[in-house]
Amino acid sequence: MLFASFSDTDPSKLVLLMxxxxxxxCIGWEAWTLARARRSNYTKAETLNNVALAASFQVVELFALVVVLGIHxxxxxxxxxxxxxxxxxxxILWVLQDGLYYxxxxxxxxxRWLWASHVVHHSQEAMNFSTAFRQSLLSPFFGMWPFYLPLTWLGFAPTFVLLAVxxxxxxxxxxxxxxxRKLGVLERVLNTPSHHRVHHARNSQYIDKNYAGTLIVWDKLFGTFEEERERPQYGIVHPLRTANPLITIFHEPVAMIRDALRPGRLADRLKHLWAPPGWERATSPKAHDPGPPPRDGLPRGRAPKAV
Known part of the structure; x- marks a missing residue:
């Protein structure tokens, strides 16, 4: 997962093995149940894409985590x-780690720098258990691991942090x-399938909602909670329309770099790295000829908004 083992007795190994x-x-049960009901959302192309994404992520992580673990x-x-x-x-560690995950x-x-890898997880236009495996091989470099450094600094052993993660x-x-569907009273405290379907949806009222890992209370506390009412439409605002794993992984990093390299003030160019994914530069008053429209039909300089 996020960390490799610090020792041969790492308890997280048992967690992953089990x-x-x-x-x-669960994947087999879900696919069989949906097929019986004739409403399967598993497709061969996207399932293979998810497998390829998961495999490439695991391979790169083996090497990247040597550095990550050294820092921790x-x-x-x-x-x-x-x-x-x-x-x-x-x-205590579990609650602290869950808050940092939020x-x-x-x-x-x-x-946008972080979204450039996380967008991979959101780009599928369906929701099923295989979606959980949809990760970018860039995640170890663009990912969440620095947010957990305060836990090791406080005094939680790295393998203990690894277990919580x-x-x-x-x-x-x-x-x-x-x-x-909904799980009654558990919906008040835990992140549930209903809450997470909202997070993966591109409906306007659902965008950037329900960031929870395990406890939904963080979203309720910090104003990012949205209940599932309208049926979610999954995926990113501007769908990829491809199951090619290379395009899935690199489309947003390439777009981000392309935007940052466009002529303009250095501060504005660098802002493409740390501003929200939907941020766009103000049009220069000297730019009389915008040239042909971009192939995706978006205004020049606009990146797809995060979902």
Whole structure:
């Protein structure tokens, strides 16, 4: 997942080992149930695309995490405290990590540099369990790992942090489905399939909502919660219309770099990296000839808004 092991006794290995059969069973159950009901949203092209994306992500992560883990280990050497590994300290860590995940996930939608990799996860125009595997091989470089450094600095051992991260990510697999409707009182506290369907939707009222990992209370606390009412329309605002994994991965980083290289003030050009994905430059008063329209039909300089 996000971290590799610091030791041979890393408990997160057991979490992932136990979760894998559950993943496959849920995908099989969901595909079979939808096929029986004649409303399957699994397609061969997109399923293969998801598999390719997941495989490429795992391969790159093996190398990138050597650096990531080195940074976390170095920070832990300068920790403020040494937090013991107990069930109650894990509960504290789990809540803290979930709050930092909310911050990281929200930033991944509001900072274009981070969105350039996270957009891959949102580009599928369907919602099913295989969507959870849809990750970019650029994620280790554009991803969330710096947001968890305060945990190791406070004194939580890196393998303890790793366990909390992986428990969170395992939980999130199970919210990627349309088969589970609303879950009653659990909807008030937990991120549920209903809440996460909103997050993946491109309906105007659903964009940039429900960033939660495990606890939906963060969205309710910080004003980003939206309840599922209207049927979600999944995907990004300007759909890719392709299942090519290379286009899926690189379309937004290429667009971001192209926008940053366009002539103009350096500050404006760099803003394409850290401004929200929908930000566009003011038109120069000297630009009398805009040239031919871009192929996607958008105004020049406009990037697809985050979903």
């Amino acid at each position: 979760a894998t059969p559950a993943y496959l069973a 280990a170095r920070v832990y050497e300068h920790r403020l405290f040494t937090v013991p590994r107990t069930w109650w300290t894990f509960l 911050a990281a996930h929200r930033a991944s939608h509001r900072v 992986n428990v969170n990510l395992v939980y999130q697999f199970f919210v990627h489905t349309e088969l589970v």
